[in-house]
Amino acid sequence: MLDVTDPDSIQAALARFGRLDCVVNNAGAGLFSVFESTPMATVRALFETNVFGMMQVTQAALPILGAQGGGRLIAISSGAGIVPEPLLSVYSATKFAVEGFTESLRYEAAARGVSVKLVEPGLVRGTNFLARTAESAQAVPVPAGYEPLVRQVMGAFEQEGPYRLATAQTVAEAVVAAAEDDSTQLRYLVGEDVENSVRMRRETSEKDYNDWALARVGGQ
Template identity: 30%
Template sequence: MSKTIFITGASKGFGKIWAEAFLKRGDKVIATARNIKNLEDLVQQYKDNILPVQLDVNNREAVFTAVNKARDHFGRIDVLINNAGFGLFGAVEETTEQQARDQFETNFFGLLWATQAAIPIMREQKSGHIIQVSSVLGVATVPVLGIYNASKFAVEGLTESMVPEVAPFGIKLSLVEPNAFSTDWGGGSAIHTEPIEVYEQVKADLYANFTPDFFGNPESTIKAILQLVDSEQPPLRLFLGKVAYPLVQQNYEARWAEWDAWKQVSDEAHG
């Protein structure tokens, strides 16, 4: 049975790859982008099965209008995929106020607005699946992406807390947590801070890890996303890529060791 899927940030990268995969198998797709010219090829090929919508997710009113337009056009929204976002590269000290605010406006607040707009529709339907494109960096951090990490940690906390709120309405939630992939996320779509020389070494150490096999193939995520969308009992969290699991495993083992080492202090603080 075909689904109606609303996906933000669909002009390139994961968004466009997944939108096309849904369309190929007969789903209906509402594809939003700041520049819908990048969707013209999909419109020409899939015609009435795709509704392109020009949208800046930072504009809450525009997000609500777009979601309601999508529902009116296709009659329902089965799946919302909050994919819009970008990377902000730079040490925390280097980051300007505007850069930090812009990062959260898109990565967190844009996602929040679309989620809020979709819930009443899905509640009325008594079904729906909201998929938040987070990151492995919403679970474990690396340096030089501090504000990006923080925005994805916020997405994780928001989404997990929503599960018991919307479950009674038949709404499911999933966090997709990719490791690095060969998309435009770290390229033209990324923002870089004005560098301060003292952070050059930590940047060099991080970038030294970026060997060719460190980056996943975006096309290889299609099978996983289709399986997630079709699952009757989708997971709350799903890693994409083989780098994510060992990174998080190492991170959490270190966390538990530290918590255990300080457990007596923690207990005594209870009173």
């Protein structure tokens, strides 16, 4: 069992394999919460797993991959790291950090022959990650005045949308595709919802994106 927040655990896990061909940074935690009432200890804990843990694994793996003459580093990001969602401000912040860190790292890692990739799933229903995220929301109180927004967002989250969503299987397939891809492609989207979000974020004007983003949550 690898604990990404424990350097000794990371070193022990890497030593078990002897050789590394591909490292997948898949450890992560989620959080639904109103930021105003989210304890900073909770914020820091999420960053420890989603950002600093990922960085520690990456920093430990790079010398091994470099000494071998190359390899692959894959980070699992999220659609929330591209288009933020209500009640996911802290989680989105961690995934924006993963996005920025990984895109910058690709240039450094290339000097050692190491290829860096980002897999970006949209919503994936029916996973332990989603269940634990819902459980974590119960520990953060909802301040007065936010109840209508929380009810609206949670209700929308539970509804079936118009898009074909990612599954654990399709995410795994994207990871394999990234691991086997020798091209310079950085990002691998998984799910029609995140594909649409990326299209709106990156291929439309700021005004069109803003109108679309607000309309999704009933904004004006």
